[in-house]
Structure formats: structure tokens, C-alpha cells
Amino acid sequence: MPTNFPCPNTQCSYQFDADILPPAAMVTCPLCRTRFPYRANRPVSMEPAAGGQDSRPAGPAVIKAREIPKSNIWITIGSVGAFGVVLLAVLIGLMKQRGQSPNQSSSEATNDTFNVKVDPFPGSWEEDFEYVRNPLEANILGRKRTNPDGYVAVGARDWSDREPRTGELEEMMRGQLQKAFDKAAIVAVEGQTWAGHPALSVGFTASKNDEHVRGEAFTISYKGIGYFFVAWASETNWAGLQSELTGIREKVRPAGFREKWAPKRLNVERYPSDDGRIQVEDIDGAWLKGKPGDQWPDKGKRYVVEASDLKGEDPNAMMMLKAEYQFKERGDAKRLPAQANALVVELDKGGDPLEAAKAHIIERIKKSYASATVPDVKLEPLTKGTQLPTGGPAIGRFLFKDPLDKDNKVEWVISAINVGNKIVAVETSVLEKHAAFVDEWMVHLAGSLKAR
Secondary structure, three states: OOOEEEOOOOOOOOEEEHHHOOOEEEEEOOOOOOEEEEEOOOOOOOOOOHHHOOOOOOOOOOOOOOOOOOOOHHHHHHHHHHHHHHHHHHHHHHHHHOOOOOOOOOOOEEEOOOOEEEOOOOOOOEEOHHHHHHHHOOOOEEEEEOOOOEEEEEEEEEOOOOOOOHHHHHHHHHHHHHHHOEEEEEEEEEEEEEOOEEEEEEEEEEEEOOEEEEEEEEEEEEOOEEEEEEEEEEOOOHHHHHHHHHHHHOOEEEOOOOOOOOOOOOOOEEEEOOOOOEEEEEOOOOEEEEOOOOOEHHHOEOOOOOHHHHHHHOOOEEEEEEEEEOOOHHHOOOOOOEEEEEEEEEEEOOOOHHHHHHHHHHHHHHHOOOOOOOOOOOOEEOOOOOOOOOOOOEEEEEEEEOOOOOOOEEEEEEEEEEEOOEEEEEEEEEEHHHHHHHHHHHHHHHHOOEEO
16 A cells, blocks of 8 residues: 655645655655655564564665566666667757757856856756746746745847847747736836846736736847846745846856857848938838839738829828738737838928928828818827937927817827938828837837938
8 A cells, every 4th residue: 555645835735655756865746846855764564573583674665566587787787878878869959959058057057059158046946848948938048946936037049140129129028928928917127237238128917827926027139149038936926036036137148159240231221212312221120111013022011102102192202111010919910900101201491390391291181181171280299109319300209189080199200301402301100099019110210311
């Protein structure tokens, strides 16, 4: 009859069978993953052996499941050696698959593929694939500690021949959180660093395996590789572990394996005008320029603007661009995307360039009303949103509220410069309800306007 005893974790219901455990070892509960030292304490029979003497040797009892046949010692050695070679090959393969070198220990590691070094962690941290690594696709490390429980995950992606864009880094970080956690509420945190590099950072609360958790995530890039770091704990443990988890983040940093790396292509798309006098830049990889017959096979879209369409949009237009943000909340990618539009226009010179651009937009809006009575149209200054750049073109953010339709609100980000005897302006717009998703793209595009 088996001798059972409960897991020492009072919140766990698992029962161990003492007969299948070794006399002494560190044991991990297969249900709650609690680790604890185990030492056998089996009762010793008081019945004397034949002849009045207890002939059993001292020490723990040995259960003989079967008689083991005698074998040749060299056959045994050969079998053990072959098994060892196979086991070593399997371990090396697993380590390479996880992006690790065979000589890595669980406490300190270097990875030349992703140019990263990990210093030893404090206390007792161990690798965890099922709960940490796999859900977050953490190809560098995924570790947990117990009493109190805490978790960290680190992953990396190689952009190969260019630096990742800010938007790509943020999408990588937030995407992993959305995959690994349920009902994640994510809040951006400004002014953070990681390993001496400016970092994008967020704090989050979420649910994981029916437990309410709190955590933080960071992302940086170095030499063409983007990194993300995620740390979390239960709501009750987070405050006590936060300083330790912050210290652990600084133990993971870019190494020196890639110092000779240089980008082979820019992560900025430049769009010059047809006459070559001006250009705008897309640093977010978000905008598509409309031109007769152009295609963007990598984005799976065809965006064609005939010359007549461009002038029909605005007789002063030199260039048209569009950007789309596909909503992904709750895994829903079937909603119509948020769409931002941009026109680059050439105006007659006169007065302040930005005011001239505003007046041009107001006149275009007025022409859209079919009624004989045209309402009063205004562009009101708008302060919320991405910080507007300085040192470049005159730039401003404005809100249009339709006097005849209270639900029709449009955000405009406008920039303008003098070029010769003309004013050139970038006029970007989006529905106000979608502005939070694309405002940064609009500011970056408008702020990039320059004469060539």
C-alpha cells in the first residue's frame, strides 16, 4: 500500500507517493511547482529476524521490484556511454533551439546570436518554459522565483540590415503582453531607461491563469536588434518584488558581439515631390504615397491615385499619402482600420505659412457643404497628442467640429514652409475618435517637411 503525503504548499492538493521518491532529494511538485527538500522517514519493523538477530543492514529499506539479472560490465558501460552521447546531443539541440549556447548556466549567460549578456540573478531563480518562456515567446530567458512568486521574461528580434523603428519596437513589446495575458490594461510610462539606453516602457495589470497580476515591460534596440523585458507578480506580491525585478532588468544588457554591425538600409522612407524641390519622410513605415500604378507588395495593398484624382482632391495638391491603423483589440482584426490622409499642397506666398495653410483647409471644408448656406468653419488649437517638434517647419494641431453634425470631428496636423515664391504645406487629417492611434504618424510626417 503506498505511503502518501501532501505537498508542503498549503494551497496545493497534490499527494506524493513516498515509495517512488528517492531517499533524499530536492523535489518539485508537478502541480504547483513548489520545490522542497525531501528525506525518507519510513518506519522500521520491530520483529527480530530468524535466530533472534535483526539481520537487515542499517539505513533506508530497499524495495526490490524484481530480480536484476547479472550482466557483463563492459556491456553496461557501453550502454551507459551511448545513452550519455544521445542525451548530450538532445540537450545541445534544445539549447540551440532556445537561442542559448551549450556552455550557458542557468545563472549567467551570453548569446552572440542576439548580442546579449545576462549576469547572475540574485536568490533562487530557475528557468520556466511552460508558464513564462513559451507564452511570451521569450527566446533569451524566462525565469521564476518562489516565496514570493515572481517572473521575468526577455526576448529579442533581429532586424538584420536596419534599425527597428520606434513603432515596431512598441508593437513587439505590446504584442507579447497581449499574447501572454488576459484582459491586459497597459499604460505607457515616460522617461525610462534600460541598460543605459532610452526605453519605451509600460506598466500593466492583467489576468493570467485566473490570477490578477501586475507588472512592467521595457523595449530598446541596439545594433539592429530589438529587445523586450517583461516582469510581473501577483497583485499582492508586486510591491515587495518591484525593486528586485528592476535590479534584474539591469542584469540583462546588449553585449559586445556586434560592434562592427552597421545598417545597410535606412528605416526612413523618403518621398520627394515630382519636381524634386521638397520631400517628406516616413519614419514609422506607415504611409503609402499615391502615384499612378504604384504597388506595395510587401504590404499586400495597391494604392493607385491618378493625376486627375489628385487634382480633384485639391487643385493645389502635389502629393497624396495614406496611412492605416488596423485595430487589434480583443483579437478583432476585422474592424475597418483607422485611416489618416495627407496632402502636400503648393500655395501662393503671402503672410504666415501656417496661417495660410489653415485658411486653405477651411476653404476646402466649406466647399464640401452642398447647401447654399455655408456654416462658420473653424480650426481650433488642440494641445493633446504627440509632442510637436521644434526646429523644423511651422507646425500645429487643430480640431474641426462640424457645425451641422456634432459627431463629425476631425483632427488636423499641419506644417508649412516657404519655398521660393510659394508656400508648401503638409495637411494631415483623421477622424478625432481615431486620432490616438495615428496622431504620432501624422506629427512625424508633417514635421519632416523640408526643401531639398
